[in-house]
Amino acid sequence: xxxxxxxxxxxxxxxxxxxxxxxxxxxxxxxxxxxxxxxxxxxxxxxxxxxxxxxxxxxxxxxxxxxxxxxxxxxxxxxxxxxxxxxxxxxxxxxxxxxxxxxxxxxxxxxxxxxxxxxxxxxxxxxxxxxxxxxxxxxxxxxxxxxxxxxxxxxxxxxxxxxxxxxx
Amino acid sequence: xxxxxxxxxxxxxxxxxxxxxxxxxxxxxxxxxxxxxxxxxxxxxxxxxxxxxxxxxxxxxxxxxxxxxxxxxxxxxxxxxxxxxxxxxxxxxxxxxxxxxxxxxxxxxxxxxxxxxxxxxxxxxxxxxxxxxxxxxxxxxxxxxxxxxxxxxxxxxxxxxxxxxxxx
Numbered sequence: 265x266x267x268x269x270x271x272x273x274x275x276x277x278x279x280x281x282x283x284x285x286x287x288x289x290x291x292x293x294x295x296x297x298x299x300x301x302x303x304x305x306x307x308x309x310x311x312x313x314x315x316x317x318x319x320x321x322x323x324x325x326x327x328x329x330x331x332x333x334x335x336x337x338x339x340x341x342x343x344x345x346x347x348x349x350x351x352x353x354x355x356x357x358x359x360x361x362x363x364x365x366x367x368x369x370x371x372x373x374x375x376x377x378x379x380x381x382x383x384x385x386x387x388x389x390x391x392x393x394x395x396x397x398x399x400x401x402x403x404x405x406x407x408x409x410x411x412x413x414x415x416x417x418x419x420x421x422x423x424x425x426x427x428x429x430x431x432x
Numbered sequence: 433x434x435x436x437x438x439x440x441x442x443x444x445x446x447x448x449x450x451x452x453x454x455x456x457x458x459x460x461x462x463x464x465x466x467x468x469x470x471x472x473x474x475x476x477x478x479x480x481x482x483x484x485x486x487x488x489x490x491x492x493x494x495x496x497x498x499x500x501x502x503x504x505x506x507x508x509x510x511x512x513x514x515x516x517x518x519x520x521x522x523x524x525x526x527x528x529x530x531x532x533x534x535x536x537x538x539x540x541x542x543x544x545x546x547x548x549x550x551x552x553x554x555x556x557x558x559x560x561x562x563x564x565x566x567x568x569x570x571x572x573x574x575x576x577x578x579x580x581x582x583x584x585x586x587x588x589x590x591x592x593x594x595x596x597x598x599x600x
Binding site for chain 1: 463487506533559583
């Protein structure tokens with residue numbers, strides 16, 4: 265097990281971070297999973313596994329699907345009706361949820377490739393690959409539940425060997 | 433730059449993944465960023481940077497905040513009013529968004545520590561650390577916009593050195 269990642273701390277070695285009342289330094293959470301509430305788990309499996317090619321880790325029909333979504337990162341597609349038991353009053357409204365899941369690419373061409381691949385898998389186009397005023401290129405699609413995926417080429421974006429992100 | 437991560441492919445070396453019409457193997461997206469739509473970017477900065485100790489990468493007052501959220505992973509807090517230009521009709525509804533951002537820990541004690549730290553930083557409790565029927569322990573809090581954070585100890589969860597997640 266990659267224990268360093270389970271307790272990965274972006275402030276370690278850089279600073280002790282802010283202090284919270286006492287002199288105890290704060291270790292912030294680190295994201296190792298993202299769970300999206302979906303209306304039809306099988307439909308999500310058709311889209312994410314069959315359509316987009318994500319590696320399935322485990323699947324409980326009608327309940328939840330786990331796929332590998334990045335380095336040390338899970339994506340869970342969970343029956344939205346099961347969420348309130350653990351997450352309280354959450355649910356889909358009339359607008360799509362105000363968030364996006366993003367994939368930063370090494371080139372503008374990859375943005376177009378990911379965009380085309382997502383549409384072929386059944387995503388809905390929100391914005392075609394577009395040169396943005398901040399100097400990069402991005403495209404946006406919606407998954408079957410409306411969750412946005414953003415494919416982004418930011419020329420200055422970089423991930424160091426230790427996982428540190430710079431250039432945004 | 434850690435180019436391998438920018439083009440990290442969880443199916444490479446394992447299989448060629450599903451095929452899409454032709455014989456071209458699919459390379460799924462990988463998550464390198466998560467963007468949440470927030471009502472007050474400064475309030476998000478107070479919570480995520482000052483309160484929770486995330487490392488700030490960049491900040492445009494009133495518009496967007498980027499913090500380091502994991503290995504090769506960005507968390508962006510973006511003014512929700514700016515989102516529709518790129519993401520279409522997204523927004524907050526009467527219920528909290530149906531998702532959670534998760535941090536898998538190496539012990540149940542860490543779940544309690546993260547839960548307490550988040551409350552101290554101004555999060556709202558949704559569920560205190562609870563032993564779950566699936567054999568682990570989790571707790572849930574809401575950030576200032578209602579976005580859920582889930583702190584989870586799943587004893588079988590593991591991240592291999594190559595970033596592959598197993599045990600869920």
